Amino acid sequence: GQQVMQIPQYQHVQEGEDFTTYCNSSTTLSNIQWYKQRPGGHPVFLIQLVKSGEVKKQKRLTFQFGEAKKNSSLHITATQTTDVGTYFCAGSSGSRLTFGEGTQLTVNP
Amino acid sequence: DSGVTQTPKHLITATGQRVTLRCSPRSGDLSVYWYQQSLDQGLQFLIHYYNGEERAKGNILERFSAQQFPDLHSELNLSSLELGDSALYFCASNPRGPDEKLFFGSGTQLSVL
8 A cells, every 4th residue: 555654753953953854655646745733733734745846935844746756855944943843744646645654843942 | 723623632431442533524525534643653544534425444443433424524433442542533624535635623632541
């Protein structure tokens, strides 16, 4: 079945440092979605990428979808304490949405 | 507020018992999804219903079952509970299917003692 792997599992940064999490699928995806889950909260949708090679930005967050539509990344520039949480990628094959294991980000002020 | 309502928020029960988790999707959403999240773990897909019909099944144990009713709310039934079933159970909804973004409820924290 479809597998979505995400690395790293944990990332600790100093405030102001950059952060990147990577997502790889075992199969070609129709789209990839990214979610953020704050501690004690529920996942909240951030963005969806559909096209091969697509790049989208949301303020300090940059999302990329690979040319083969099997991998993706989320990069945060100059992290802030408000960025703390777990970031999940989720790959859609059309029939189901499979989540990666998530990257738990902690930011030291 | 995502518009997805889950009840109860917390549930404490004993091994061997049976519980029912309830989910009301956003108004107008026909698809309901159930996910299980164990401590510091990812989101394990359990099952997807669309307009009352099962559309996809993930790693759902035989002791677990779900259904979606005509009013589109959904229930997840967990029986013969084991300690390892302790987890956060999320319901999510969207208008049609997995190609669209999901709106998650606040979850039900299940503790099996």
